[in-house]
Amino acid sequence: MSDGPGGLTHLLEADSEKLRELLEKLSVADLAGGWYELDDQQALKLFLALEQHTRGELIAELSNAEQKSLVAALSFQATRDLLEVMDPDDLVDLIQQVSPEIRSEVIGQLSEEVRKEAEFLLRFDDDDAAGLMTTRYAAIRADITANQALVFLRRAPEELETIYYVYVVDGLQRLIGVVSLRQILMTADEVRIVDVMERSIVSVREDTDQEETARVLENHDLIALPVVDRWNRLLGIVTFDDMIDVIREEQSEDIYRMGAIGGDAEAYLESSVARLIWRRLPWLVLLLLAGTITTNVLAGYRDLIARFAFLALFIPVITQTGGNSGTQSSTLIIRGLATGHLHFRLIGRALSKELATGVVIGLATGGIIFLRSFFLPPGLEGMEALAIGISLASVVFFATLMGCLMPFIISRFNGDPATAAGPLMTTLIDIAGLTVYFEVAKLLLT
Amino acid sequence: MSDGPGGLTHLLEADSEKLRELLEKLSVADLAGGWYELDDQQALKLFLALEQHTRGELIAELSNAEQKSLVAALSFQATRDLLEVMDPDDLVDLIQQVSPEIRSEVIGQLSEEVRKEAEFLLRFDDDDAAGLMTTRYAAIRADITANQALVFLRRAPEELETIYYVYVVDGLQRLIGVVSLRQILMTADEVRIVDVMERSIVSVREDTDQEETARVLENHDLIALPVVDRWNRLLGIVTFDDMIDVIREEQSEDIYRMGAIGGDAEAYLESSVARLIWRRLPWLVLLLLAGTITTNVLAGYRDLIARFAFLALFIPVITQTGGNSGTQSSTLIIRGLATGHLHFRLIGRALSKELATGVVIGLATGGIIFLRSFFLPPGLEGMEALAIGISLASVVFFATLMGCLMPFIISRFNGDPATAAGPLMTTLIDIAGLTVYFEVAKLLLT
Numbered sequence: 001m002s003d004g005p006g007g008l009t010h011l012l013e014a015d016s017e018k019l020r021e022l023l024e025k026l027s028v029a030d031l032a033g034g035w036y037e038l039d040d041q042q043a044l045k046l047f048l049a050l051e052q053h054t055r056g057e058l059i060a061e062l063s064n065a066e067q068k069s070l071v072a073a074l075s076f077q078a079t080r081d082l083l084e085v086m087d088p089d090d091l092v093d094l095i096q097q098v099s100p101e102i103r104s105e106v107i108g109q110l111s112e113e114v115r116k117e118a119e120f121l122l123r124f125d126d127d128d129a130a131g132l133m134t135t136r137y138a139a140i141r142a143d144i145t146a147n148q149a150l151v152f153l154r155r156a157p158e159e160l161e162t163i164y165y166v167y168v169v170d171g172l173q174r175l176i177g178v179v180s181l182r183q184i185l186m187t188a189d190e191v192r193i194v195d196v197m198e199r200s201i202v203s204v205r206e207d208t209d210q211e212e213t214a215r216v217l218e219n220h221d222l223i224a225l226p227v228v229d230r231w232n233r234l235l236g237i238v239t240f241d242d243m244i245d246v247i248r249e250e251q252s253e254d255i256y257r258m259g260a261i262g263g264d265a266e267a268y269l270e271s272s273v274a275r276l277i278w279r280r281l282p283w284l285v286l287l288l289l290a291g292t293i294t295t296n297v298l299a300g301y302r303d304l305i306a307r308f309a310f311l312a313l314f315i316p317v318i319t320q321t322g323g324n325s326g327t328q329s330s331t332l333i334i335r336g337l338a339t340g341h342l343h344f345r346l347i348g349r350a351l352s353k354e355l356a357t358g359v360v361i362g363l364a365t366g367g368i369i370f371l372r373s374f375f376l377p378p379g380l381e382g383m384e385a386l387a388i389g390i391s392l393a394s395v396v397f398f399a400t401l402m403g404c405l406m407p408f409i410i411s412r413f414n415g416d417p418a419t420a421a422g423p424l425m426t427t428l429i430d431i432a433g434l435t436v437y438f439e440v441a442k443l444l445l446t
Numbered sequence: 447m448s449d450g451p452g453g454l455t456h457l458l459e460a461d462s463e464k465l466r467e468l469l470e471k472l473s474v475a476d477l478a479g480g481w482y483e484l485d486d487q488q489a490l491k492l493f494l495a496l497e498q499h500t501r502g503e504l505i506a507e508l509s510n511a512e513q514k515s516l517v518a519a520l521s522f523q524a525t526r527d528l529l530e531v532m533d534p535d536d537l538v539d540l541i542q543q544v545s546p547e548i549r550s551e552v553i554g555q556l557s558e559e560v561r562k563e564a565e566f567l568l569r570f571d572d573d574d575a576a577g578l579m580t581t582r583y584a585a586i587r588a589d590i591t592a593n594q595a596l597v598f599l600r601r602a603p604e605e606l607e608t609i610y611y612v613y614v615v616d617g618l619q620r621l622i623g624v625v626s627l628r629q630i631l632m633t634a635d636e637v638r639i640v641d642v643m644e645r646s647i648v649s650v651r652e653d654t655d656q657e658e659t660a661r662v663l664e665n666h667d668l669i670a671l672p673v674v675d676r677w678n679r680l681l682g683i684v685t686f687d688d689m690i691d692v693i694r695e696e697q698s699e700d701i702y703r704m705g706a707i708g709g710d711a712e713a714y715l716e717s718s719v720a721r722l723i724w725r726r727l728p729w730l731v732l733l734l735l736a737g738t739i740t741t742n743v744l745a746g747y748r749d750l751i752a753r754f755a756f757l758a759l760f761i762p763v764i765t766q767t768g769g770n771s772g773t774q775s776s777t778l779i780i781r782g783l784a785t786g787h788l789h790f791r792l793i794g795r796a797l798s799k800e801l802a803t804g805v806v807i808g809l810a811t812g813g814i815i816f817l818r819s820f821f822l823p824p825g826l827e828g829m830e831a832l833a834i835g836i837s838l839a840s841v842v843f844f845a846t847l848m849g850c851l852m853p854f855i856i857s858r859f860n861g862d863p864a865t866a867a868g869p870l871m872t873t874l875i876d877i878a879g880l881t882v883y884f885e886v887a888k889l890l891l892t
Contacts, residue, residue: 027648029665036787063787154631163628164610164669181627182609185600202473218694219475221687223610223669240686241667247690248664251697252781258704259777260770268782269795273802280774281807284842287770288811292818294762299824305758312751312758316740316765316876324706324733324869328726331705335698336714341482341509349715356719361727365734372738378745396730423770430762 008034012042019049028054032061036269044073052085060090065270068097076102080109087161088114089134089242092121121236129213130206132246133227133236138166140193142176147189153181161239165224168197175201175226175234203228206235211250214243254338260287260423283423290427294319294434301438304446310380311441314373314388315434321365321392322399322433323426329354329403330425337407337417347408351401358400366393383445391440395433402429454480458488465495474500478507482715490519498531506536511716514543522548526555533607534560535580535688538567567682575659576652578692579673579682584612586639588622593635599627611670613680614643621647621672621680649674652681657696660689700784706733706869729869736873740765740880747884750892756826757887760819760834761880767811767838768845768879769872775800775849776871780863783853793854797847804846812839829891837886841879848875 124130168177177197203226217225224237260283336342370389407417570576614623623643649672663671670683706729782788816835853863
């Protein structure tokens with residue numbers, strides 16, 4: 001796992017004989033981990049020095065952008081040979097990186113078996129269970145014996161993604177049971193599979209969203225999960241390692257959403273400046289336009305500000321603190337909804353907790369700003385400091401409730417509650433919070 | 447996976463005979479998924495209706511708070527029986543939920559084998575690889591044949607967490623190889639394990655952080671990963687399902703950090719109001735105190751504001767937009783650092799991308815606010831609108847650079863770069879951004 005200065009780059013100084021030797025000592029994970037530091041030419045040189053088999057494993061681990069630039073540099077022949085040795089699920093991902101002009105040509109050149117697998121898998125959506133599955137699973141009939149099953153597995157082609165779960169299908173390819181290799185090993189030779197197989201099968205439908213698929217696999221602690229069509233026919237399996245990738249990907253996307261960044265997770269250095277702008281500017285402009293409403297809100301209090309100039313000095317601290325308390329509240333609710341611990345029907349319990357929390361943190365922050373503005377510069381007078389304190393307390397309380405309710409409301413209308421996290425939330429709180437602030441101040445000061 | 451209204455609660459209406467029957471049809475995942483909706487009494491009733499074995503599996507899947515309240519309600523005898531059937535890694539997690547007064551008493555009552563395992567595992571830190579491992583792995587000697595290994599595995603006790611990887615140890619318990627069950631099955635009976643085992647073993651040290659451990663398992667697509675001490679002696683294994691939990695946990699904590707919430711990931715409804723306040727108020731107060739610096743910054747521009755009152759109207763939109771663009775930048779850099787695609791030595795490449803991006807989004811947002819404030823209410827004059835536009839462009843550009851540099855700098859000093867995400871970042875940008883805003887405005891207007 002070490003990745004000192006130099007990394008993979010220094011390998012390139014070796015001559016080609018030595019290079020092959022050095023590369024054999026590295027695992028695919030080591031190669032994939034250091035790949036980002038190579039430029040296109042270096043990457044191509046190293047890649048071509050690898051054995052065909054390692055190439056297939058490595059390219060599956062690279063990011064889409066890395067795959068794309070590598071494939072673009074490979075000859076037509078090299079691309080075909082590469083696809084021929086890859087696992088079908090990885091192969092399909094890669095084909096999608098091949099430029100559309102040569103895609104069908106490449107597919108046409110594949111051996112018939114691989115081509116059929118690829119064409120089958122290419123029918124499904126990327127983000128669905130079926131888009132992540134492999135067709136290389138072990139399947140048997142229910143009426144064979146444990147010993148026959150074991151003999152079958154011992155001779156199973158190496159390409160099978162896993163032989164630790166064996167799927168039992170009927171004559172119509174319908175999934176009727178599952179049995180683990182462990183179970184087979186512990187079963188007496190002559191016992192039939194039908195008598196030991198697990199009949200309550202955990203499976204997902206082909207169009208199950210990838211995030212939901214990952215959660216099913218995770219909740220049941222499975223190494224692999226079968227994917228079936230609507231007639232319960234076995235189409236393929238998804239494996240735990242691909243589901244871990246899904247979890248990581250969704251994690252990045254949640255965090256990007258909170259940071260007001262659009263688009264899919266992708267490696268930073270591989271994004272062009274144009275792409276970086278495209279992922280950021282639309283959000284920024286939207287928030288800016290929403291945010292300019294605050295200008296009009298403030299314009300409505302121009303006279304109040306002119307009379308009590310100190311009020312303007314506290315605008316940033318009011319909006320920032322309101323935004324923070326709203327974000328705290330919405331973050332907790334959103335996580336609860338995402339992990340399944342919260343549901344719309346629990347809105348009452350959540351709201352009562354946030355009401356209580358909001359009162360306490362409102363009073364605490366209001367008290368602190370009162371003391372701070374009374375005793376320290378700008379050293380307000382008692383009544384002025386009190387107005388600031390009470391206003392902040394109200395804004396924080398109000399923002400907390402809004403942060404609690406918004407994710408519930410969005411989820412109720414089948415939106416993604418995570419939309420209520422981060423910048424959109426704070427912009428709305430700015431607008432509402434400033435109104436609360438000036439109304440309270442007006443009430444107390446005039 | 448369905449979880450309609452009622453969920454587990456309606457089960458409790460059945461009489462105890464019927465209840466057992468209904469429960470048998472539910473998987474542990476179903477039970478754990480619906481557990482949150484039961485109150486303490488209902489949870490206890492359902493739990494006691496389960497078979498001993500299912501109890502052990504279920505409680506391992508519950509959150510710490512759910513475990514705690516359940517264990518507190520169980521009799522001493524029931525707790526002991528429960529611990530006796532659990533996997534050692536789950537058992538140790540649970541023992542840590544037992545109140546300290548009765549903990550040693552409970553441990554003392556366990557059978558000798560389980561007690562020794564528990565005492566061994568309790569020595570390690572929760573958050574380290576060793577704190578998550580199980581001691582129930584399959585280990586063999588190198589000089590046995592493939593057939594002998596298979597016979598051993600067929601008779602292996604059911605308690606072994608996995609038999610799909612078999613670890614090869616020498617006379618001093620040092621890990622010298624690993625062989626998969628699949629490899630054993632494909633090897634001719636009389637071939638010795640030493641001749642087929644994999645010698646370049648991926649393992650982690652006992653004190654490897656859990657997040658790093660998860661990453662190693664993930665990078666190598668392993669079902670289980672051996673944990674060794676500093677003499678390379680095999681201590682136990684961690685399995686992929688526990689590592690998925692670690693990934694989820696770290697994910698929640700990253701998101702909480704961005705939402706200015708302290709403490710570990712825990713279920714929302716199980717947190718008391720006092721606990722919710724404790725996780726939020728310290729951060730809120732810290733940010734408030736840092737944020738009040740803006741008050742003093744603004745106080746320094748009192749004369750300017752008095753002369754050009756319209757400047758105050760744009761304070762919220764300036765700080766919000768600056769904060770958003772800084773957060774976008776820092777979010778991307780932090781994710782890059784977290785996923786390993788970015789390193790400190792790539793700071794130059796990142797900075798040049800952000801410089802270019804910052805110029806474009808600065809000009810775009812500046813242009814928009816110029817047009818917005820010139821043509822729409824409050825309808826500024828040309829020079830005023832220009833001052834606002836140029837100021838915003840400068841703030842956005844400056845915030846983008848700050849968002850890029852901060853995570854690098856924090857990581858350079860071995861801090862957690864994620865600290866630069868979210869509220870702390872925006873508070874600092876508020877302070878710096880307001881200074882930029884008023885200085886630019888002063889330059890243009892006076």
